[in-house]
Amino acid sequence: MSGFYINWSGELVAFFAFAVIMIVGAVLMLTLTKVVHMVVSLAAVFLGLGGMFVVLEAEFVAFVQVLIYAGAITILMIFGIMMTHHQAVQHEPARPVHEIVSAVASILLFGILFYAIRTTEFEPSAPPLQAGVDNAMEIGKQLYTQHVIPFELVSVLLTVAFIGAIVIAKKEAE
Amino acid sequence: MATVYSQYAWLVPVFPLAAFLILTAFGRGLKQTGAIVAVLGSFGALALSALVLIEHLGGADEYNDSFHWIKIGGYALTAGFDVTNLTALMLVVVSLVAFLVNIYSMGYMKDDERMTVFFGYVALFTFSMLGLVLADNLLTLYIFWELVGVCSFLLIGFWYQKPEAKAAAKKAFIVTRIGDVGLLIALLLLFWYMPDHDLSFAAIENVFGQTGLITEGITTLIAILIFVGAVGKSGQFPLHVWLPDAMEGPTPISALIHAATMVAAGVFLVARTFPIFEASQAALDTVAWVGAFTAIFAASIAIAQNDIKRILAYSTVSQLGYMMMAIGLGSVTAGMFHLFTHAFFKALLFLGAGSVIHAVHTQDIHEMGGLGKTMKTTAWTFAIGALALAGIPPLSGFWSKDAILAEALHANPALFVVGIAAAFLTALYMSRLFFLVFAGNPKAGGEAHESPATMTVPLIVLAVLAVIAGFVEMPFSGTGWFGEWLTGHAAEHEGAALVMLVSTAIGLLGIYLGWLIYVKGAISRDVVTSRAPWLTRMLERKYYIDEIYHAVFTVSLRAIGRACDAFDRHVVGGAVRLAGGAAFWTGRAATRMQSGQPQSYGLYVVIGLVILVAAIAGRRFW
Amino acid sequence: MLSSYLTMAAILFCIGLYGALSKRNAVIVLMSVELMLNAVNLNLVAFSKYGVLPSLTGQIFSLFTISVAAAEVAVGVAILIALFRARGVVNVDEFNEMRR
Structure with a gap:
């Protein structure tokens, strides 16, 4: 936990790889303009999360994740977009104040969460679950x-x- | 001698109180019967107080009874009644005048719609006045003192449809209140300084009778403050302004309250607390000089007035000044004697004036004239009252005024001169009033006719009393039992012959001058007006006292009031408007927050959560 | 290692929150909500391995969450379709029925 010393275990390498995929996917989902592209980046997030579950030795959950999220829910979303005849391009934001306040609130919340995570001592009473x-x-x-x-x-x-x-x-x- | 009736003296005020309660409770349905209830109430009071007086004339002991009214810790506030020779006499005077005025009012107020209300007020006043007389300590007296003030206010403003009556009632209440504050402060001082906080008159006499218990400065202060209360109630200068205006009330009220009883309460108060004054020469001098100045000051105003009731009102002020002067000279006997006789002849004059007003429906003496032919009873009784007031022997006013003047000659010749001058003016304005109203030719259409018996009988009774009341105390040897009985001191007899001679001569001179001017026409009526119009105008305007008060007090008070109003309007009101506006605009903003869009609501929830967590977690850092 | 997963979940959650609060298109709002749910799932699974009391229950819980999320998406898309049919748009800021 302490310092910037990083133990480059295999788990960590995999974690970082999936984390990068997920964050990039999530950010792209919010920034892309074409709705279909958004759905594709969302699917990337779902797949990345599935990979992370595998790293966490939860193979069954990872399987379900890929099946339901990356499969079913993404398809449902595409169906939803098609059914609502959506214009393929998102509008420029018409409510700058609202967006800025939302961003600030989200960042503040993240700050609080991050602070809480960093300061909390998790002391497992048992070795990690295998x-x-x-x-x-x-x-x-x-x-x-x-x-x-x-x-x-x-x-x-x-x-x-x-x-x-x-x-x-x-x-x-x- | 054992007392039989004195111990029931507390019942005297109960009769009019009962009448008041009955009239207030069942007033509307009673009408003429209501008057009978009031008359019976006052008759009950009269009968019992007459029995008490007879008992005391027979030499009964003083009687005192009191009960604990309020108990605070070890201290008990008492309320009770005192029957002394002085209070017995006052009881009879008050209840007798009240009884006669009640009878008179049956005729005078016959056509008034609110007659029962009127009689109710009169009964309440009678109760309060009798209570004031009986009170055995200053606090009880003060309560009744305020009660008579309230009744006076109610009765002056009885015809509240008239704006003048309303204004007069307000003026009377406010001006007497200034005096009442003085009395209240005196009361608090006494409470503070008296041993055991005892406010009873017996204790006051005890404490102030010996020197050194209370310092002279405090004694003088208390005495002066009590006198301020008396000045307000008795219409002495400079608080006399309310009394002439009070004549807006019904005339029987002027007779009862503003001539015979309530205004005399100030004199009675000073007489009752006389031991305090006796202990301070400065206070006595103040009382004497204020009284003397008021006497001549009011008499000079009375000469230039045209309203019959106002003339009598200023005359009352002047005569009350006489009484104050007498007490200030140290002679309670003379003051109370004059109060006693004055009550009868001034009530007589007012009731006579009421009878005249009832007949001619005007109060301006220049519009009257020749009424002596049509209103014989009124004219004769009025003449007796006027002569008594002017101090013509052997009427009662002569003897009482003589007692005062003899006292003045003995103690302070300067005051004697003032008294004589005031007596001359009194004779002059009374003759002017009498001749203008009753002599000469009728001017008011000639429809005037004599008043009914309910009004003339009280006049006759009072006229008889005005004649004989003075005989109780004559300055001849062996006849001074009244003063001895009343206060233990006989009136001053030294130099009495000289005083009698001078005052009779002055009185006759005044009347003769009046006769010359207003009947014979030997001297022009404008003799003063043409030479010194400013003098007449000044007297007509009552020395501009009202105007001065208006300029000094009313205007400045109004300015202060305006400043306070501005402060209230802009600073306090501004703060209130700011608070209201803040709430309003907050509400406006909150309304805009409620856009109906779920996303906005979600955003508010997140912001709220952030603030909440920051607030809870943030406490760690402080 | 646990705090890395938790931080990852927090990042994912906050991105999803921002999207849910700011995007006008209802479909994207729905997707952002899915993102937030995924962050929760990550937390559950991470705690099931590295938590104070490691056990399988966390994984089972995440399975339940996934099934509920699937149901939610199905109903959500159905509502969107119905709304579109009634109003012609699916922009969130044009729905203000809650105001009345």
Whole structure:
């Protein structure tokens, strides 16, 4: 933690690589003008995050991340853009004050978070979790034992959201 | 001698109080019956106080009874009543005049819509005045003192539809209040300096009777402040200005309050607290000189007035000055004697004036004339009152004025000269008034006719009293029992023969001069006006006292008020407007914040969160 | 190592916050919200490995978050389509129904 001494382990190299991908993707998403490009950069962020999950030895979550975010949600976004007939180019900001205040507020919030992270002492009571072996099986066991009720509730939620989305988006009957 | 009735003397004020309560509670439905209730109330007071007086004339002991009113720690404020020879006499005077005025008012106020209200006020006044007389300590007296002031205010402003009456009521209240503040300060000083904070008259007499208990400076200060209260109430210079204006009230009120009783309360107060004055020669001199100056000052104004009631009002001021002078000369006896006789003949004169006004519906004496032929009873009784006031023997005013003048001659010849001059002026203006109103030819259309019996009977009773009241104290040997009985000191008899001679001569001279001018026409009425118009104008304008007061007090007070108003309007009001404006504009800004756009709301939430975290975490650094 | 992940998550979150607050296009706002959710997921997974009490629960939680986010996006896009059909635009600053 202390000083600028950096231990160039393999994890760190991978972390930095993915971090660069994600930050660049996120910034591009906000700065690009074409909406389709924005979606593509967002997909880059999602993929980078998936890679970061792999570094964190959460292979199953990384798999789900790529499947759902980089796959399904990105496609949904593209569908949303197409369905709303969006003009392909974003307008110049019409509300400079609002944007500046938003930026300042976001930076301030980041400052606070950063300060909190730097000053907090995390002292793990156990060595880091080695979840790399049979990660999916362990998660499956826990999901169907300890967390079975939330799991079933999520399935209900997904069903409801699915039906609801169809009801909302379908054309009103003449 | 044992007392029988004196211990029930507290019941005397209760009768008019009951009448007041009945009239206030059921007033509207009563009408003529209301007058009877008031008359019965005052008659009850009269009957009981007459019994008390008879008992005291028979030599009853002084009686005092009091109860603890307020208890604070070890100190108890008492309230109670005192029956001495002096208070017994005052009780009878007050209740007798009140009774007669009540009867008179039945005729005088017959057509007034608010008659029961009027009788209610009169009953309340009678109650307060009797309470004032009976009070055994200064604080109780002060309460009743203020109560009579309130009643005076209510009754002067009784015809509140008239702007003059309203203004006069306000003036009376404010001017007497100046005096009342003096009395209040005196009261506080006394409370501070008296041993055991005892304010009762007995204690005052005790403490101030011995030297050294209270320093002379404080004694003089207290005495002067009490006198300031008396000056306000009794219309002495320089606070006399309210009394003539008070004549805007109904005439019976002028007779009751502003001639016989309330204005005499100032004299009574000084007489009651006389031990304090006695302990300070400076205070006595002040009282004597203020009284003497008021006597001649008011008498000179009375000569130039044209309103019948105002003439009588200035005459009252002048006669009250006489009383003050007598007390200032150290003779409570003479002062109270004059108060006693004056109550009767001045009430008589006012009621007579009321009878005249009732008949001719004007108050200007130049518009009257020849009323002696049509209003015989009024004219004769008025003549008796006027002669008594002018000091013609053997009427009562002669004896009491004589007592004062004899006292003055004995103690201070300068004051004697002033008194004689005032007596001359008194005789002159009374003859002017009488001749202009009752002699000569009728001017007011001739529809004047005699007033009803309810009004003339009180006149006759008062006329009889005005004749005989003086016989209780004559400056002949063996007849001075009244002063002895009243205060323990007989009136001054030394040089009485000379005084009697001079004052009679002066009185007759004044009347003769008046007769020459206003009946015979031997001297032109304009004899003064043509030679010195400024003098007449000055007297008519009452020495410009009102104007001076207006210029000095009213204008400066108004300027201060205006400054305060400006301060209030701009500084205080500005601050208020600033606060209001700040709230308003904050609200405006807050309204703009509510744009309805979720993103704005989100932004506010983030800003709020940042501020909240910064505030909580920031405390670490301080 | 944990603080690096947390800082990374904070950066991602704040970029997403800025986008959600400032962009006018509702679709991009929706994408920014996804970014913020991803930052949370990163936190959860990082804590599940390096946290004070390392356990698998963090990963399971992130799975739940992902499924809820998927449902949210589906409903969000459906609402956008319905709004577009009704109003012809999807600019966030033109929706001020909350004012009334």
